[in-house]
Amino acid sequence: MIEVEQLTKVYRVPIREPGIVGSVTSLWRREYKEVRAVDAIDFSVAAGERVGFLGPNGAGKTTTLKMLTGLLHPSAGSCRVAGWKPQDRQRDFLRTITLVMGQKQQLIWDLPAIETFALNKALFDIPSKQYAETLSELTKLLSLQEFLHQPVRNLSLGQRMRCELAAALLHRPKVLFLDEPTIGMDVEVQAIVRQFIIEYNQRYEATIMLTSHDMADVARMVRRVILIDRGVVRYDGSLEGLSREFGSGRTLVVRGNGPVLDRLGFSLMEDDKRRLTISPDRVNEVLGDILRELPQVELTVVDPPLDDVLRRAFGEKRE
Amino acid sequence: MIRILSALIRASLMVSFQYRSDLFFEAATGILRCFSAIAPLWLAFQHTTAIAGWTPPQAMLVMSLFLLFHALQGGLFEPNLGEVVQLIRQGNLDLWLIKPADAQLLVSLRRIDPSYLWDFGVSILMAGVCIAQIGPISALDAALAALLAVNGVLAMYGLWMLAICTSFYFVRVDNLRYLLTTAADAGRWPASVFSTGIRWALTAGVPILLVTSTPAEALRGQWTWTTVAGSLGIGLAFVGLARVAWMRSLASYTSASS
Amino acid sequence: MSSLWRHLKATPAMFRVSLADTVAYRAELAIWVLTATLPLVMLALWETIAAGAPIAGMTKIEVSRYFAAALIVRQLTGAWIVWEMNFEIRNGSLSAKLLKPLHPIWVWAVWTVSAMPFRMIVLTPLLALLAWARPELLTLPAAPDLALFAVSVTLALALAFLVQTAFGSLAFFMDRSIGMFSLWFGLWSFLSGYIAPTAFFPSWAQNILYYLPFRATLSIPVEILSGRLHGGLAWQEIGIQCVWVCVFGIIARTLWNTGVARYEAFGS
Numbered sequence: 001m002i003e004v005e006q007l008t009k010v011y012r013v014p015i016r017e018p019g020i021v022g023s024v025t026s027l028w029r030r031e032y033k034e035v036r037a038v039d040a041i042d043f044s045v046a047a048g049e050r051v052g053f054l055g056p057n058g059a060g061k062t063t064t065l066k067m068l069t070g071l072l073h074p075s076a077g078s079c080r081v082a083g084w085k086p087q088d089r090q091r092d093f094l095r096t097i098t099l100v101m102g103q104k105q106q107l108i109w110d111l112p113a114i115e116t117f118a119l120n121k122a123l124f125d126i127p128s129k130q131y132a133e134t135l136s137e138l139t140k141l142l143s144l145q146e147f148l149h150q151p152v153r154n155l156s157l158g159q160r161m162r163c164e165l166a167a168a169l170l171h172r173p174k175v176l177f178l179d180e181p182t183i184g185m186d187v188e189v190q191a192i193v194r195q196f197i198i199e200y201n202q203r204y205e206a207t208i209m210l211t212s213h214d215m216a217d218v219a220r221m222v223r224r225v226i227l228i229d230r231g232v233v234r235y236d237g238s239l240e241g242l243s244r245e246f247g248s249g250r251t252l253v254v255r256g257n258g259p260v261l262d263r264l265g266f267s268l269m270e271d272d273k274r275r276l277t278i279s280p281d282r283v284n285e286v287l288g289d290i291l292r293e294l295p296q297v298e299l300t301v302v303d304p305p306l307d308d309v310l311r312r313a314f315g316e317k318r319e
Numbered sequence: 320m321i322r323i324l325s326a327l328i329r330a331s332l333m334v335s336f337q338y339r340s341d342l343f344f345e346a347a348t349g350i351l352r353c354f355s356a357i358a359p360l361w362l363a364f365q366h367t368t369a370i371a372g373w374t375p376p377q378a379m380l381v382m383s384l385f386l387l388f389h390a391l392q393g394g395l396f397e398p399n400l401g402e403v404v405q406l407i408r409q410g411n412l413d414l415w416l417i418k419p420a421d422a423q424l425l426v427s428l429r430r431i432d433p434s435y436l437w438d439f440g441v442s443i444l445m446a447g448v449c450i451a452q453i454g455p456i457s458a459l460d461a462a463l464a465a466l467l468a469v470n471g472v473l474a475m476y477g478l479w480m481l482a483i484c485t486s487f488y489f490v491r492v493d494n495l496r497y498l499l500t501t502a503a504d505a506g507r508w509p510a511s512v513f514s515t516g517i518r519w520a521l522t523a524g525v526p527i528l529l530v531t532s533t534p535a536e537a538l539r540g541q542w543t544w545t546t547v548a549g550s551l552g553i554g555l556a557f558v559g560l561a562r563v564a565w566m567r568s569l570a571s572y573t574s575a576s577s
Numbered sequence: 578m579s580s581l582w583r584h585l586k587a588t589p590a591m592f593r594v595s596l597a598d599t600v601a602y603r604a605e606l607a608i609w610v611l612t613a614t615l616p617l618v619m620l621a622l623w624e625t626i627a628a629g630a631p632i633a634g635m636t637k638i639e640v641s642r643y644f645a646a647a648l649i650v651r652q653l654t655g656a657w658i659v660w661e662m663n664f665e666i667r668n669g670s671l672s673a674k675l676l677k678p679l680h681p682i683w684v685w686a687v688w689t690v691s692a693m694p695f696r697m698i699v700l701t702p703l704l705a706l707l708a709w710a711r712p713e714l715l716t717l718p719a720a721p722d723l724a725l726f727a728v729s730v731t732l733a734l735a736l737a738f739l740v741q742t743a744f745g746s747l748a749f750f751m752d753r754s755i756g757m758f759s760l761w762f763g764l765w766s767f768l769s770g771y772i773a774p775t776a777f778f779p780s781w782a783q784n785i786l787y788y789l790p791f792r793a794t795l796s797i798p799v800e801i802l803s804g805r806l807h808g809g810l811a812w813q814e815i816g817i818q819c820v821w822v823c824v825f826g827i828i829a830r831t832l833w834n835t836g837v838a839r840y841e842a843f844g845s
């Protein structure tokens with residue numbers, strides 16, 4: 001559904017000497033520096049997949065999404081979405097995709113959301129019957145009923161974002177690009193939105209690609225992650241594989257006591273459990289040590305939280 | 320196409336009427352604007368009977384065409400242009416660009432400022448009075464004048480669109496808008512006031528004379544096929560150029576960061 | 578440390594930054610050169626009319642000199658803070674300014690003055706063009722009149738700034754402050770001598786104009802520069818300018834103070 005080959009985006013940014021001399025000389029002479037926001041990345045996404053696109057600020061996530069939606073033209077390389085070249089901005093392509101940006105809005109600020117929906121109906125040329133169906137479905141799934149007819153400016157952020165989602169999905173796109181879809185929402189609304197996105201994916205077999213800084217989003221909504229940092233893909237695979245590859249270690253949690261635990265450096269937690277974090281390759285050895293002395297002990301091995309994994313993944317490169 | 324247009328206009332009118340501002344203020348502003356436009360002409364005719372060959376009703380016709388355009392500029396061009404600049408700054412343009420309709424159409428007609436409806440009404444009334452005073456007009460002259468006026472408006476629209484396109488590169492275009500409105504201001508006077516160089520600049524550079532003097536001349540029967548063809552050519556060129564610039568801007572659009 | 582000293586000490590740095598800010602966008606330079614030319618349009622119009630017979634006692638060359646002077650004065654008295662104020666008050670960025678130990682009006686004043694070197698750059702090509710095409714239009718008045726002009730143009734700038742501060746402060750109270758200002762500007766362009774010298778008006782209108790503030794921002798320095806106003810009469814007109822500066826100073830101050838109090842009470 002999405003094919004990306006050697007996709008590259010280079011920005012030219014003017015640089016200017018500070019101070020008055022610099023600002024005057026920059027009147028007629030400007031120097032630029034090239035920033036490679038996205039540097040020859042490759043990946044492909046099959047129809048119906050849910051993919052998380054992760055990376056620190058400035059990694060190139062949003063730039064990539066914008067190239068995939070045809071907003072930016074690639075400097076080199078190519079991408080295809082549902083068979084189209086996004087930058088051609090073909091009408092049928094635009095009717096196949098959608099883009100939701102948590103920090104941007106398409107809803108007309110001064111009017112009720114339903115008016116933006118009506119405008120989108122005309123713009124996307126949605127047949128009236130399908131429009132009515134989709135609208136009632138979205139209204140139900142996102143619980144929009146009570147505020148559909150209030151001016152957008154009077155809505156809370158959570159209500160507004162739910163309306164944004166509905167506005168972006170009225171034409172039943174097959175490919176969804178979500179940029180920070182749950183940013184700024186409270187936990188309850190986040191849950192509604194996540195549940196909704198998964199349901200939409202299953203009902204319409206839509207392909208979903210999302211970026212988020214919220215690891216709960218990622219853990220809940222996607223199966224596959226693509227890690228990008230400074231314009232380069234660092235990892236592409238399953239969520240579990242990610243912890244395996246970058247996990248700083250496993251945490252052993254033990255209920256019980258014995259000298260071996262103290263010797264190994266377990267620390268006591270408040271609920272009478274003891275824990276120790278070790279690197280993955282030492283897990284078997286340590287487990288053996290414990291079980292030899294305390295064969296009856298209750299013992300669990302826990303993956304580190306995703307946040308830690310990512311911090312480590314991106315931190316490693318920096319060092 | 321028609322459906323999209325009517326949906327856009329409907330939405331922008333609804334936005335405008337959300338803030339039911341006092342009609343009195345709007346009316347007062349509109350009338351005062353027209354008054355302050357006529358006043359200099361009145362002042363000039365205190366000292367002369369004809370300005371470079373234009374009698375009072377003829378010069379006034381130029382002025383009312385100017386006001387008509389001014390209403391379009393203020394009610395349609397300006398709010399949309401200003402919005403695009405803001406849209407680019409805040410990055411919300413992205414969400415308009417991924418709509419499967421012509422993006423140029425969308426950004427050109429997103430908003431209407433209804434406070435200029437007054438100016439629109441008053442200037443049409445003024446033009447009517449002036450035409451009545453000028454005397455009998457042949458059907459051909461009238462038709463040509465109407466065609467040329469529409470052509471002129473399109474040419475100016477093209478120029479505004481070009482200005483919008485520069486906002487993709489230079490984020491601060493408030494000054495450019497100011498330049499356009501200022502330059503267009505010269506159009507309130509009959510063309511023959513200006514030297515040949517300025518006249519050319521106001522025909523082919525900022526084609527305001529195509530909106531005002533050219534149709535007014537046609538109405539007086541002072542036209543040749545060359546001027547008509549030339550005017551239409553310039554109009555077409557502006558619209559075409561705007562289209563090309565718009566497409567190119569989209570191609571090199573870098574979007575607001577994040 | 579006294580407040581005045583603190584403000585003055587910060588000024589050079591502010592001046593530098595805002596100058597850099599103005600110059601940062603080079604494309605605007607050309608734009609400003611072009612927008613400065615409106616007086617030349619009026620020059621063309623009135624020259625056509627004055628070509629036949631002098632208007633209200635002004636010969637063609639006097640009319641032309643008047644508008645050449647208007648071109649210069651307009652650049653030297655430009656202030657555009659009304660837009661900036663309106664913007665900052667509405668979107669709340671004024672709050673950041675209010676937290677700083679400098680008075681916001683002072684910041685805007687420095688901003689306005691720091692645009693002057695830039696405006697000179699704008700003026701240069703226009704004057705060069707004029708000097709080449711019509712050298713007879715650019716005659717300097719005698720030294721004492723030039724000093725008078727300096728005083729008068731400074732007062733005109735101060736007045737323009739205060740008027741805009743007053744209209745800008747209206748944004749604290751109403752949505753339409755920009756609309757109000759454009760109303761004022763419409764009246765101003767006609768009544769200040771920008772579109773026609775006030776001498777062209779019928780005498781009854783001139784009598785009214787004498788008591789209105791519009792002339793003080795443009796017509797008075799223009800007439801001094803174009804050599805139509807000298808000595809005692811000029812001093813008298815400068816006196817009138819002083820009066821208007823005081824009046825608008827008080828209006829602007831009152832509006833600003835009540836506005837800020839309101840802004841701080843209700844937020845934005």
